[in-house]
Amino acid sequence: MTLSSMLGDLVPLQLVLGTVLVASASVIWTQVVQPLYAARKLSLPPGPPGHWLFGNASPGPYSFRYYSELVDTYGPVISLRYGKRIVCVIGRYQAAVDILSKHSAETADRPRAIAANEIQSGGMRVLMTQAGERIKKIRRALHAYLQPNVAENYKQMQYKNAKKYILDCYLNPAGHLKHAKRYAASVVMTIAYGKTTPTSYSDPEVQAVNKYLALLGATLRPGAHLVDTYPFLRYIPGYLAHLRRYQAEEQALYSAQLDVVRKQLAHGDVQPSFATYLLENQERLQFSDAELAYLAGAIFGAGSDTTAAALGFITMAAACYPEAQARVQAQLDKVLGRDRVPSFEDEDTLPEVTAFVLEAYRWRPVSITGFAHRAMKDIIWKDYVIPEGAEILGIHWAIARDPDVYPEPEAFKPERWLTPDGCIRDDLRFFNFGFGRRVCVGQHVANNSLFINTALVLWAFKISQDPSKPIDTHAFTDTANVHPAPFHAIFEPRISNLEELLTGNDE
Numbered sequence: 174m175t176l177s178s179m180l181g182d183l184v185p186l187q188l189v190l191g192t193v194l195v196a197s198a199s200v201i202w203t204q205v206v207q208p209l210y211a212a213r214k215l216s217l218p219p220g221p222p223g224h225w226l227f228g229n230a231s232p233g234p235y236s237f238r239y240y241s242e243l244v245d246t247y248g249p250v251i252s253l254r255y256g257k258r259i260v261c262v263i264g265r266y267q268a269a270v271d272i273l274s275k276h277s278a279e280t281a282d283r284p285r286a287i288a289a290n291e292i293q294s295g296g297m298r299v300l301m302t303q304a305g306e307r308i309k310k311i312r313r314a315l316h317a318y319l320q321p322n323v324a325e326n327y328k329q330m331q332y333k334n335a336k337k338y339i340l341d342c343y344l345n346p347a348g349h350l351k352h353a354k355r356y357a358a359s360v361v362m363t364i365a366y367g368k369t370t371p372t373s374y375s376d377p378e379v380q381a382v383n384k385y386l387a388l389l390g391a392t393l394r395p396g397a398h399l400v401d402t403y404p405f406l407r408y409i410p411g412y413l414a415h416l417r418r419y420q421a422e423e424q425a426l427y428s429a430q431l432d433v434v435r436k437q438l439a440h441g442d443v444q445p446s447f448a449t450y451l452l453e454n455q456e457r458l459q460f461s462d463a464e465l466a467y468l469a470g471a472i473f474g475a476g477s478d479t480t481a482a483a484l485g486f487i488t489m490a491a492a493c494y495p496e497a498q499a500r501v502q503a504q505l506d507k508v509l510g511r512d513r514v515p516s517f518e519d520e521d522t523l524p525e526v527t528a529f530v531l532e533a534y535r536w537r538p539v540s541i542t543g544f545a546h547r548a549m550k551d552i553i554w555k556d557y558v559i560p561e562g563a564e565i566l567g568i569h570w571a572i573a574r575d576p577d578v579y580p581e582p583e584a585f586k587p588e589r590w591l592t593p594d595g596c597i598r599d600d601l602r603f604f605n606f607g608f609g610r611r612v613c614v615g616q617h618v619a620n621n622s623l624f625i626n627t628a629l630v631l632w633a634f635k636i637s638q639d640p641s642k643p644i645d646t647h648a649f650t651d652t653a654n655v656h657p658a659p660f661h662a663i664f665e666p667r668i669s670n671l672e673e674l675l676t677g678n679d680e
C-alpha cells in the first residue's frame with residue numbers, strides 16, 4: 174500500500190504536507206536565517222515581499238522578463254525566497270564580476286537538483302554536478318578535448334559543415350533554422366562520437382537526444398516539482414516514476430551510442446572522438462561505464478542546441494539591422510573580394526565579423542537566465558550578504574541590458590565592440606558562456622562555429638526581411654536555452670558563382 178493510498182486522496186495529503194512544511198520552514202527562518210544576519214548586521218539583498226512562510230511566487234513563464242523587471246525595481250542584486258531556499262538574482266555587469274568572477278571558487282557549486290539531476294539524470298548530468306572532486310575530474314576530461322589548441326583540430330570539419338549550411342540556405346532559404354540545427358548537430362556528433370556520415374537533424378539518434386533534452390527542460394522549470402523544495406517527497410512510492418523512466422531510457426541511449434564506438438575501437442576502425450578518448454583512458458580517468466556514456470552524451474546536449482540557436486539569432490540580427498550587416502560586408506569585400514571564400518585564416522583581418530557575433534551574443538543571449546550556481550560560503554557584496562547555500566542566478570538577459578556598460582542596450586550595435594581604429598576592444602566583455610569556474614567548456618568550439626558561419630553567410634548573402642512577414646525579434650521559445658521562433662528571411666546571393674565556389678575545395 175502506498176503512502177498516498179493510506180492517506181486517501183490528494184487533499185488530505187496536501188494538508189499533512191502543509192502542516193509539516195509550516196513547521197519546518199518557520200523554524201528554519203526564525204531560528205536560523207534571521208538571527209544569523211541580524212547578528213552580523215548584514216541583510217539579504219532587497220527583493221519583493223513574499224508570503225511569510227512560503228516566500229515569493231514562482232517566476233512563471235519567460236522568467237527572464239520577471240527577473241529583469243525586479244532588477245530594474247530593486248537594484249543590481251536581489252533576493253527571493255522559496256520555502257527555505259534563497260535565490261539571489263544578479264542583473265548587472267559589475268555585480269556579476271564582483272560576485273561570480275571574483276568569488277569563482279566560492280560559487281563553483283550547483284544547487285541540489287533532485288528532480289532534474291538526482292532522479293531524471295541519475296546524478297550524472299555534467300551541468301548539474303555539484304562542486305567537488307567529481308566535477309573537477311569531468312571538467313579536466315572535457316577540457317582535454319575542447320581547449321583552444323585542441324579545438325583547432327575541428328576547424329576543417331566545421332568549415333566543411335559551414336559551407337554546407339550556406340548551400341542549404343541557398344537551395345532552401347525557408348529552412349534556415351533547420352539548417353542551423355543540422356550544422357550544430359553534425360559538428361557535435363563528430364566531436365563526441367567521430368561520426369563521419371553527414372548528420373541530418375532528423376537522424377533518429379539526434380531526435381532521441383533532443384527528446385530527452387526537452388523533457389529535462391520541462392523538469393527544470395522553476396516550481397515544476399515540489400520535491401526540490403520539499404526533498405522528503407522523493408520517498409513517496411510512485412511519485413516521479415516518469416522521471417525515473419526517462420533516466421533509464423536516456424542512459425540506454427547514451428550507452429548504445431558509446432557501444433557503437435567501443436565496437437569500432439575493437440575492430441580498429443574508428444575516428445578519433447571524445448568517446449574514443451574516454452574509452453581509451455577510462456582506467457586512468459576512473460569513470461564508470463555509465464558515467465562515460467553520459468559524459469559523451471553531455472557534449473551533444475550542451476553544444477548542439479545552443480550553437481544552432483546562436484546561429485539563428487545571427488540571421489535575425491542581419492535581417493533586422495541592414496546597416497550593421499552592410500558594415501561587415503564592406504570589410505568582407507575589401508579583404509576578400511567576391512571570388513575568394515572566407516576561411517578561418519581570415520579571422521584576424523575580419524574584426525567586423527567578430528564584432529557582429531559578439532553583439533549577437535549580447536543582444537539575444539541564448540542561455541537567457543543563466544544556470545544556477547550555489548554559494549559555498551557567505552559572500553559579502555556591498556552591505557549585503559549572499560548566504561552560504563543560496564542559489565545565485567546571473568541573468569544573462571538583464572546583464573546584457575546594463576545601460577552603464579552597453580549604452581542603448583536594445584539597439585544592435587556591433588561597433589560597440591570595436592576600438593576607433595577598428596580592432597576588437599579588450600576592455601569590454603559579456604558573459605554569454607557563463608561565469609567563473611563553471612564557464613562553458615565548449616566556448617572555443619562554439620566561437621569558431623559562430624565566426625565561420627557568420628563570415629560565410631554575410632559574404633554569400635544579403636539577408637533581409639520580407640515586408641509582408643515582419644520579424645518579431647522578441648519571439649523565442651520559453652526554454653533554458655532559447656531558440657528564435659520560426660521567422661522568414663530573404664537570402665539574396667551576393668556571389669554569382671556561389672555553388673561552384675563552395676563546392677570547390679574543403680581545405
Ligand code: HEM
Pocket residue numbers: 299300301302312315319361364471472475476477479480483539540543544545605606607608609610611612613614615616618619
Ligand atoms: C553558442 C553556444 C553555447 C553557449 C551560449 C553555451 C553556454 C553555456 C552556459 C551559459 C553554460 C553554463 C555556465 C555557468 O554555469 O555559468 C554552459 C555550460 C556547458 N557547456 Fe556550453 N554553450 C555553448 C556551446 C557549447 C558547446 C559547443 C559545448 C561542447 C562541445 C558546450 C559544453 C558545455 C558543457 C559540458 C557545460 C557544463 C559545464 C559545467 O557545468 O561545469 N557548450 N554553456
